[in-house]
Amino acid sequence: MNGKMRIVVLTGAGISKESGLDTFRDAGGVWERYCIEDVATPDGYVRNPAKVHKFYNEQRLYLGEVQPNAAHHALARLEKEIGDRLLIVTQNIDDLHERAGSTRLIHMHGELLKVRCDHCERIWKETGEISTETVCPGCRKKGGVRPHIVWFGEIPLQMDEIFNAIDNCTLFVAIGTSGNVYPAAGFVERARMNDGTGTLELNLEPSIGASRFAEKRYGPASEVVPAWVDQLLGTGTD
Numbered sequence: 001m002n003g004k005m006r007i008v009v010l011t012g013a014g015i016s017k018e019s020g021l022d023t024f025r026d027a028g029g030v031w032e033r034y035c036i037e038d039v040a041t042p043d044g045y046v047r048n049p050a051k052v053h054k055f056y057n058e059q060r061l062y063l064g065e066v067q068p069n070a071a072h073h074a075l076a077r078l079e080k081e082i083g084d085r086l087l088i089v090t091q092n093i094d095d096l097h098e099r100a101g102s103t104r105l106i107h108m109h110g111e112l113l114k115v116r117c118d119h120c121e122r123i124w125k126e127t128g129e130i131s132t133e134t135v136c137p138g139c140r141k142k143g144g145v146r147p148h149i150v151w152f153g154e155i156p157l158q159m160d161e162i163f164n165a166i167d168n169c170t171l172f173v174a175i176g177t178s179g180n181v182y183p184a185a186g187f188v189e190r191a192r193m194n195d196g197t198g199t200l201e202l203n204l205e206p207s208i209g210a211s212r213f214a215e216k217r218y219g220p221a222s223e224v225v226p227a228w229v230d231q232l233l234g235t236g237t238d
């Protein structure tokens with residue numbers, strides 16, 4: 001691997017599918033069971049906060065029952081080898097990248113295991129349930145504690161850092177994302193504006209943005225991601 005390579009990896013729900021977490025838009029996915037407007041928009045939260053809390057409380061409790069898979073572990077191994085020349089930008093709210101050992105990681109759509117107070121903006125780690133009765137440990141007010149998650153119409157987190165990394169990368173890789181949700185779906189176009197930056201899609205099947213990628217490999221993330229990392233590091237068997 002070229003010593004000057006700087007890689008940005010964007011991950012989506014597909015990388016966690018084989019760990020037992022549902023994707024959003026596949027058959028049987030989250031949006032077949034729940035209405036987006038009800039559970040993933042600020043308006044839905046204002047209309048029925050109890051419903052939104054139940055949706056995320058259940059996911060938060062279930063997260064403890066799943067484990068990172070070979071794809072998460074392969075990306076952690078890549079970071080061990082190339083350190084700060086890798087940045088993972090995940091759209092996922094699960095903590096499977098961290099549990100696999102990744103540290104160079106941005107959760108652009110927030111984190112299931114964090115909550116925040118709308119009154120004082122304090123953010124803290126939470127592994128249990130929250131409700132409209134939860135009291136903020138900072139300002140002591142109740143009624144303002146919500147999941148630290150980016151809903152539709154809200155601005156994703158750490159965008160300046162993400163754009164800076166994309167503008168300076170030599171390889172942009174998207175793993176397990178359908179390319180439906182912006183701004184993440186537009187990252188590949190931004191990466192292509194750099195001279196000589198490669199683009200690679202690793203997914204179960206071609207995403208709606210597949211034609212924007214110069215290279216593509218299709219199959220389950222637990223297979224295609226370790227194979228790509230092996231090839232990059234020269235640790236494969238072939």
Ligand code: BJW
Nearest residue numbers: 012013014023024025091152153176177178181182204221
């Ligand atoms: C496998 C696999 C296996 C399966 N192995 N692969 C009109 C046009 C353009 C944009 C807009 C528009 N109207 C509104 C917008 C903006 C809007 C948007 O994009 N809407 C579109 C739906 C049209 N976006 C926003 O509002 C965002 N904010 C924003 O734009 O702010 C403005 C701004 C931006 C930048 C700077 C300044 C200002 C916020 C988006 C928030 C998204 N939130 C959610 C919910 C979080 C809560 C939760 O997680 O429960 O985030 S939506 C949901 O979708 C979730 C995901 O992170 C996100 C992306 O989904 P993902 O990961 O791609 O999953 P799937 O299911 O779609 O795809 C899975 C893929 O995996 C598939 O391809 C499978 O084939 C594959 N797969 N098994 C490998 N085993």
